[in-house]
Amino acid sequence: MRVQFDAMNNGPGQDASPRPIVYFDGMSSRRRAVVLGFADQLQINEDEQAIAAWSYADIRRADSPSGTLRLTCLTAPALARLEIRDANVAAELTACCTRLDENIPGRGGIAKIIGWSLAATVSIVVMVLFGVPLAADRLTPMVPQALERRLGEASDGQVSVVFGKQVCNNAAGQRAFAKLVNTLRETAGLDTAVQTAVLSSPIPNAFALPGGKVYLFRGLLAKAENADEIAGILAHELGHLKHRDNMRELIYNGGTSFLIGLLFGDITGSGALIFTSRSLVTASYSRDAEQNADSFAIDLMHKLGRSPKPMGELMFRVTGKEGDRSISILASHPLTEDRLARMSNEDQPPSGPPLLTAEEWTSLKAICNSKS
Amino acid sequence: MDQISLVPRHPPPLPLAFSGDRKEFFHLVVRGAGLELITVGFYRFWLATDIRRHLWSNTVIDGDAAEYTGRAKELLIGFLFALAIIVPVYLAYFVASLQAERIKAFASFPLLAFFYLFGQFAIYRARRYRLTRTVWRGVRFWMDGSGWSYAARAALWAVLVGLTLGLLLPWRDAALERYKMRHSYYGDLQGSFEGSGWEFFKRGWWLWLLAPFALYIFPLAPFVYGAFKAVEWRWWISGIRFGGVSLGSTMPRGALIGLYWKVIGWIVLLALAFVAYLALSAGLAASMSGMPLKQFFAPQVVSKNIPFLVFVGVGYLGFALAINVVLRLYLLRDVWVRVLASTSVHGIEAAANVSARGDLATALGEGIADGLDVAGF
Numbered sequence: 001m002r003v004q005f006d007a008m009n010n011g012p013g014q015d016a017s018p019r020p021i022v023y024f025d026g027m028s029s030r031r032r033a034v035v036l037g038f039a040d041q042l043q044i045n046e047d048e049q050a051i052a053a054w055s056y057a058d059i060r061r062a063d064s065p066s067g068t069l070r071l072t073c074l075t076a077p078a079l080a081r082l083e084i085r086d087a088n089v090a091a092e093l094t095a096c097c098t099r100l101d102e103n104i105p106g107r108g109g110i111a112k113i114i115g116w117s118l119a120a121t122v123s124i125v126v127m128v129l130f131g132v133p134l135a136a137d138r139l140t141p142m143v144p145q146a147l148e149r150r151l152g153e154a155s156d157g158q159v160s161v162v163f164g165k166q167v168c169n170n171a172a173g174q175r176a177f178a179k180l181v182n183t184l185r186e187t188a189g190l191d192t193a194v195q196t197a198v199l200s201s202p203i204p205n206a207f208a209l210p211g212g213k214v215y216l217f218r219g220l221l222a223k224a225e226n227a228d229e230i231a232g233i234l235a236h237e238l239g240h241l242k243h244r245d246n247m248r249e250l251i252y253n254g255g256t257s258f259l260i261g262l263l264f265g266d267i268t269g270s271g272a273l274i275f276t277s278r279s280l281v282t283a284s285y286s287r288d289a290e291q292n293a294d295s296f297a298i299d300l301m302h303k304l305g306r307s308p309k310p311m312g313e314l315m316f317r318v319t320g321k322e323g324d325r326s327i328s329i330l331a332s333h334p335l336t337e338d339r340l341a342r343m344s345n346e347d348q349p350p351s352g353p354p355l356l357t358a359e360e361w362t363s364l365k366a367i368c369n370s371k372s
Numbered sequence: 373m374d375q376i377s378l379v380p381r382h383p384p385p386l387p388l389a390f391s392g393d394r395k396e397f398f399h400l401v402v403r404g405a406g407l408e409l410i411t412v413g414f415y416r417f418w419l420a421t422d423i424r425r426h427l428w429s430n431t432v433i434d435g436d437a438a439e440y441t442g443r444a445k446e447l448l449i450g451f452l453f454a455l456a457i458i459v460p461v462y463l464a465y466f467v468a469s470l471q472a473e474r475i476k477a478f479a480s481f482p483l484l485a486f487f488y489l490f491g492q493f494a495i496y497r498a499r500r501y502r503l504t505r506t507v508w509r510g511v512r513f514w515m516d517g518s519g520w521s522y523a524a525r526a527a528l529w530a531v532l533v534g535l536t537l538g539l540l541l542p543w544r545d546a547a548l549e550r551y552k553m554r555h556s557y558y559g560d561l562q563g564s565f566e567g568s569g570w571e572f573f574k575r576g577w578w579l580w581l582l583a584p585f586a587l588y589i590f591p592l593a594p595f596v597y598g599a600f601k602a603v604e605w606r607w608w609i610s611g612i613r614f615g616g617v618s619l620g621s622t623m624p625r626g627a628l629i630g631l632y633w634k635v636i637g638w639i640v641l642l643a644l645a646f647v648a649y650l651a652l653s654a655g656l657a658a659s660m661s662g663m664p665l666k667q668f669f670a671p672q673v674v675s676k677n678i679p680f681l682v683f684v685g686v687g688y689l690g691f692a693l694a695i696n697v698v699l700r701l702y703l704l705r706d707v708w709v710r711v712l713a714s715t716s717v718h719g720i721e722a723a724a725n726v727s728a729r730g731d732l733a734t735a736l737g738e739g740i741a742d743g744l745d746v747a748g749f
Binding site for chain 1: 391392393407410412414418428430437440441459462507508509510511512558725726727728
């Protein structure tokens, strides 16, 4: 910002006589009218007495309104100021002080700021894409099971607020459900910390909570046509437990939210930017976790001598074809038709015994009927 | 100075002047918005500093302009330090809320109170930073007092204001201003605040009654809010004292309403321009994809068209930055100018020979305020 010496004047002494030069010594607010002497140093004289001498090389410009040249000196008290309102004196003095503008911030520094922020951006992006997933993978096994269970209990509280915690507990249905879950659990090599329940909610869904809780909703059970379909879904959720995906996603989401929030600072409307970019990266991470849980389910069903295809069919029955409706890079799960295709590829004729007898399957379907 | 002794016992009040050029400020914020975009927001420290330097150095009191001596690097360092504090606090908050959730679902909300306290602390410390960077006649302003003590007062008063549905707001403001001002100094002149809650209430009670209506009837809101801000400014300025120097304000109630309408007008215009731009880029993207328009605008096609999404993203950013420029121009610079124009200084001779005192404060408070997204004056 160059000071322009126009006719404008802000101080007293607007008359034709030379405008006074004002000196503030930085120790008091006293306004001292001074006379300048241009020697080998800048002499500042008040009433014929020298009160300060500034070497030209140490004189710097300070912020001032246009029409005033305000100077400071590196070797004088930090707040000592010399104010010159006379254009001729200002021009003469500016010519003497060769390093006047060396401390003006921003001068030539803009490129540096841009360079550093680009570097910071690149480093944050690299962190989000590679560092945080790695950290999540490495940290997850280190989180004690007890903490994870506590986390599960916390989210369990919210689940019962959101979905209503009506556990279906028809006795015969419970027995069938326990048998199915135990078969899957033992084959998967998970311990008895796994707890499962059917919740009486019409939403066709199932999910796993950190610390080993799996919930199946009545809505999904109602749409299922055989035990293998439900077994596949449960196997998928057990896969999440086995991989501790909840913990991993928690660490990952926390890390990326923080880093992306850091990146976009406080540009107005950055909320939308943060939301979009976060959805993009976390969705891709979550899709990977879902793929892995699917692989786990396929594997488990094969071990039991059953086909994973019914699971894909059940999901397809619930969601329909998704490709037309959603943007695939924003989806948290792989498209259902792709998952169905994958499971159909893994289809094989059953070689093991059915997981539930026809009678048990009927009781499981009726687990939410409170009578009997 | 000699001339002071010639002046009668009660010198006329001195008006304050602003000598800044509006166009220069406009260029400053436009350039700043552009650089903020390029640097994904990191430029905000430099922009905030440049804005303050412009406003301070053009504020002329008794013939001498003030000066802002803060530098952007201090803000950046303050921000980094604040991060080092906020990150562990966030983690501790996370663990604490887990414990609380276990006892009762959603019981973690009271913990937000802690963040409120932290935010108030930051507001106090940020004010302290700005004040110690404010220099007039070679002497700086400064502040002591405790940020935590202030935060505790602010929080207790906030509870009372909440319980009385805002009726006690004037008394809260008066109490907090008294605390802030009696810990503010210009050199060895101690500040004080003489505005009372009752005075503020007398001037603004009818706005309090109108506020519920303003929430529902849109055209009323800018009038009510603008009048409230004007009443608040006038009351605040009139209460400020530094030793024998006192400020007075004659700001009329309607002084700021026009500015708020101008901002609304600009936002509407910008929104229209944004919509027109969206239509144009949709047309362009459709012709690029070679699909007939009708087919292109089916929701499942248009939401998957990458060039169109890129157009939308760029346009949105431009829109947001333009709004930023409008807000800074009208609600920062123009409000500043109008407040100064209605302010007068009495007894400035008491500041003619003040000794310099006080130390610089760090920008930590500014950093925390930036990290928590709180603002205060």
